[in-house]
Amino acid sequence: MTASVPVFPQYPAQFFVRAGEVVKGLTAQNVGATAMFASSRGAQLIPCFTPGDLSVPIAASATAYFKFRTQPRYQAFNRIWTLLGRSDANVVQQVTVAAPISGGTDRVYYAGTTRDNIAPFAYNEFLAAQSASTTTLTFKVANASGANFFIDSIGCFEAPRLNLDLSVSADGAVDLQTLSHRQPIYEATAKSLKGVSEAIVVARDAARRVGMFQHAWPIITGSELTQVFNTTSTSPIKIFETAAGTGVARTPFFLGRRMRRSSISGADVLTINVAVLGHVTGGSGDVIFTMANGATTTLNVTTSGATFGGTGAGSWTAGTIDIDTEDLAASDGLLGSTWDSCTIEARKNTSGTLYIAAISMWEGT
Amino acid sequence: MTANSIYGSYIRVPTSAFNDGDPVDVANVRDGLVNNAIHLADECAQVRVNAVFATGSYAKSGDFSTGTHIVSQFGPFPITLRPDGTSYRLRTRFLVRSANGVSVTFHVVLAPPSLAIDGFAREGTNYAKFSVTSTTETWTAPAALLYMDTGVVNASFSPPISTPTAIGEATTTSVVAAQAILTVYATQASAANARLSGAYAAEFVG
Numbered sequence: 001m002t003a004s005v006p007v008f009p010q011y012p013a014q015f016f017v018r019a020g021e022v023v024k025g026l027t028a029q030n031v032g033a034t035a036m037f038a039s040s041r042g043a044q045l046i047p048c049f050t051p052g053d054l055s056v057p058i059a060a061s062a063t064a065y066f067k068f069r070t071q072p073r074y075q076a077f078n079r080i081w082t083l084l085g086r087s088d089a090n091v092v093q094q095v096t097v098a099a100p101i102s103g104g105t106d107r108v109y110y111a112g113t114t115r116d117n118i119a120p121f122a123y124n125e126f127l128a129a130q131s132a133s134t135t136t137l138t139f140k141v142a143n144a145s146g147a148n149f150f151i152d153s154i155g156c157f158e159a160p161r162l163n164l165d166l167s168v169s170a171d172g173a174v175d176l177q178t179l180s181h182r183q184p185i186y187e188a189t190a191k192s193l194k195g196v197s198e199a200i201v202v203a204r205d206a207a208r209r210v211g212m213f214q215h216a217w218p219i220i221t222g223s224e225l226t227q228v229f230n231t232t233s234t235s236p237i238k239i240f241e242t243a244a245g246t247g248v249a250r251t252p253f254f255l256g257r258r259m260r261r262s263s264i265s266g267a268d269v270l271t272i273n274v275a276v277l278g279h280v281t282g283g284s285g286d287v288i289f290t291m292a293n294g295a296t297t298t299l300n301v302t303t304s305g306a307t308f309g310g311t312g313a314g315s316w317t318a319g320t321i322d323i324d325t326e327d328l329a330a331s332d333g334l335l336g337s338t339w340d341s342c343t344i345e346a347r348k349n350t351s352g353t354l355y356i357a358a359i360s361m362w363e364g365t
Numbered sequence: 366m367t368a369n370s371i372y373g374s375y376i377r378v379p380t381s382a383f384n385d386g387d388p389v390d391v392a393n394v395r396d397g398l399v400n401n402a403i404h405l406a407d408e409c410a411q412v413r414v415n416a417v418f419a420t421g422s423y424a425k426s427g428d429f430s431t432g433t434h435i436v437s438q439f440g441p442f443p444i445t446l447r448p449d450g451t452s453y454r455l456r457t458r459f460l461v462r463s464a465n466g467v468s469v470t471f472h473v474v475l476a477p478p479s480l481a482i483d484g485f486a487r488e489g490t491n492y493a494k495f496s497v498t499s500t501t502e503t504w505t506a507p508a509a510l511l512y513m514d515t516g517v518v519n520a521s522f523s524p525p526i527s528t529p530t531a532i533g534e535a536t537t538t539s540v541v542a543a544q545a546i547l548t549v550y551a552t553q554a555s556a557a558n559a560r561l562s563g564a565y566a567a568e569f570v571g
Contacts, residue, residue: 007541008446009406014371017395027399034402037409041445042542044411048439053419077529084438115426115435120478120546122441130532152424153416153439159528160443162540187385193398194383200401201380207409215417229419241420242502242562250417250460250502253565257408261374326569328368328407332456332510333569339458339504 002163003173003190005040006033025181028196032174035199039172039206040075042158045137045214045362048082050152052217052227057088057148058095058141064218064227065101066139066154067308069275069316069360073206074132074170076158081123081139083154085111089147096142099125099156102311104140111149118152124159130170132206134273134364136313141218154216166190172202204259208363212272212323213252213342215240216358224307225279229346229356236288236345239356251341254291254323255333256363268335269293270325270363275318277358279303285354287317288345289361292338295322301354308357321361367571370404371395410453410568414439414547417460417563423502424561425464426551433552436471436561440546441478444513444521445568452518452543454510454571457493459549460563462502467555470496474548475511475566477521481548490514502562510571518543 012030017023046068058064072079079099087093093111098104104125112118137156143149164173169189177183178191187194217228231237240250256270276287278301290296299317308314324340326333342361348354378397382390416439418424426434444452455475463469475491476484484491491514493507513521525539547566551559 008448008450009403011369011403011406011448012399014395014399014403017391017399019391021391023389023391023394027394031398031402034406038402038405039409041409042443044413044442047412047415048442048547049414049416050418050422050424050437052422054422054424077532078527080526082441084440115424115437118438120438120441124527126529126533126535128533152437155413155440155442157411157442159526160540160542162528162538185389187383192383193389193394194380194385196398197378197380197383200398200405203405204375204401207405209408209411211412211415213412213415217419238420240417243421250420250563252415252417252563253458253567255456255567258373259375259408261372261376267374326408328373328570331367331571333367334456 001166003036003166003175004163005161006037009034009037025179028179028193029176032176032179032196032199035203036164036174039203040161040164042076042160043073043210044157045070045072045079045211046156047211047214048153048155049215051154054150056227057150058143058218059148060143060146063142063221066216067277067314067358068137068214068216070137070210070362071134071364072132073158074130075161075206078124078126078159079156080159081125081156083109083121084118084152086115086118086150087111087113087147091147093147093149094145095149096144097123098140099123101138101140172199172206174199205365209257210362212254212363213361219308219357225355230353231346232348232353234348236347239344239346249343251343254340254342256323256325258325258328268325269322271320271322273318273362273364274321275316275360276301276356277308277314277316279306279308279355280352282352283350285346285348289321290343291321291323292341293324297321369407371400375401375404407570410445410570412567413442414564414566425557426559431553433550436549436551436559438546438548439564441544443542444545446518446543450515450518452513453568454512456567456569457511458504458506458565459561460502460504461497462500462560463497464558464560465555466498466500467558468496468498469559470494470552472550473507475513475545476517477544478546480520481546485550491517521545
């Protein structure tokens with residue numbers, strides 16, 4: 001037995017729920033449908049981004065790996081990877097794409113030449129099992145042709161669910177028929193008002209703003225360290241800078257879900273996860289995250305795996321940081337009319353080099 | 366007030382409040398069910414684009430000297446829909462500059478891939494433009510939040526997304542989702558001087 005996931009939310013009428021009025025079946029049905037909408041329309045796991053240096057291509061015959069750390073929604077059956085790229089030669093370019101790197105089925109993307117005539121490519125990754133565990137997502141782009149290949153955008157989102165399984169409690173389904181007019185109120189999994197309240201608890205965790213910021217540099221097979229970020233500086237330098245040496249940071253933006261009432265301490269803050277996929281030659285290196293709201297965290301990278309895990313997940317260094325939450329009283333949602341941004345810096349603590357292949361920031365449970 | 370829920374936040378009500386034999390308390394239904402469902406729907410908005418380019422790196426419409434051309438595109442991605450049939454609003458910002466101080470006009474279109482040009486021509490709610498002359502790159506936000514009206518949303522459901530009939534199954538069915546791509550154009554009178562170094566687009570229930 002399944003329950004349909006609506007394409008649009010079905011807001012229940014709040015004015016029907018007040019002292020002296022019976023709680024109508026339609027109200028409860030709309031609550032259940034809206035909860036399923038929130039949890040099961042799919043999350044953006046990787047917000048679209050431009051990997052690495054746009055002036056440095058994936059060279060002819062080279063294979064690039066991209067890795068991302070995140071916590072998907074349990075509901076997902078499959079995820080869609082999107083790719084926009086182009087050739088620097090006057091030919092339609094053939095590249096092979098797969099996700100995950102190990103075990104994914106190769107598919108061919110034919111890319112155009114200039115940005116005015118490129119078409120997006122979507123890769124459908126079917127999952128073997130449902131899971132909401134923190135995991136590493138991997139993506140491969142193999143340049144099969146004789147010309148350079150430039151990537152303008154990579155992204156990944158979960159496909160919405162068509163139906164939820166009423167027998168799988170973690171799906172958060174509700175049997176809406178049990179909420180019809182004159183149906184008894186009783187206690188059973190995914191049924192009646194208790195089922196609605198349990199679906200809302202599932203949706204509270206599932207309806208996360210999963211992907212906050214993801215940036216991955218190309219890990220080139222056979223020469224893994226050539227196109228990833230690297231520094232030998234023992235004082236912090238900006239990882240994203242307007243130009244090398246200027247010290248002027250390029251900062252991604254953050255606004256999280258507001259889950260507490262404004263009158264409660266901590267309502268303006270949401271804790272999210274941060275992780276880096278790094279490698280050091282000797283000693284350790286630091287990656288320092290500083291939010292405009294003042295929050296800061298430092299990740300100490302000690303990993304010495306020069307291939308970043310090859311076709312596997314790799315060894316990640318992880319922590320947490322506080323970001324601003326949305327202000328639902330503001331017309332644009334900005335808290336105090338400010339954009340909360342993050343300056344990301346790196347340093348090598350002793351001699352040697354710190355390499356970074358990926359930075360991941362996501363809302364978990 | 367842009368929140369559609371009563372409190373604009375999540376209210377913790379234990380599921381045991383709806384056990385067998387307990388009377389259905391109207392306050393529990395209002396706070397724990399009605400408010401929470403609407404609030405979770407309001408806040409299930411997703412970050413669709415969050416890009417800062419590597420140090421010194423930028424996109425340009427350098428393939429042509431003058432005129433209007435695509436500087437970069439991000440997506441496609443699904444767009445969350447509101448009960449009124451329009452899309453969630455998109456809070457956007459772009460890290461832009463002019464390479465030589467000559468004015469560049471950037472045009473931003475949120476539309477299904479096949480309608481990006483159409484969205485440019487219509488200049489509807491899914492279109493914004495702004496001009497830049499500074500050679501110092503600056504985050505610039507369009508004056509209004511972008512969104513797809515019902516007409517554009519209606520055109521954005523095709524093609525549907527293929528999905529397994531059950532987890533681990535090879536057989537598939539399809540599920541509809543409004544999908545869009547964010548396209549940044551630049552109109553330049555001087556040779557290839559538009560520069561884009563970052564973009565941000567996050568949904569907001571609005």
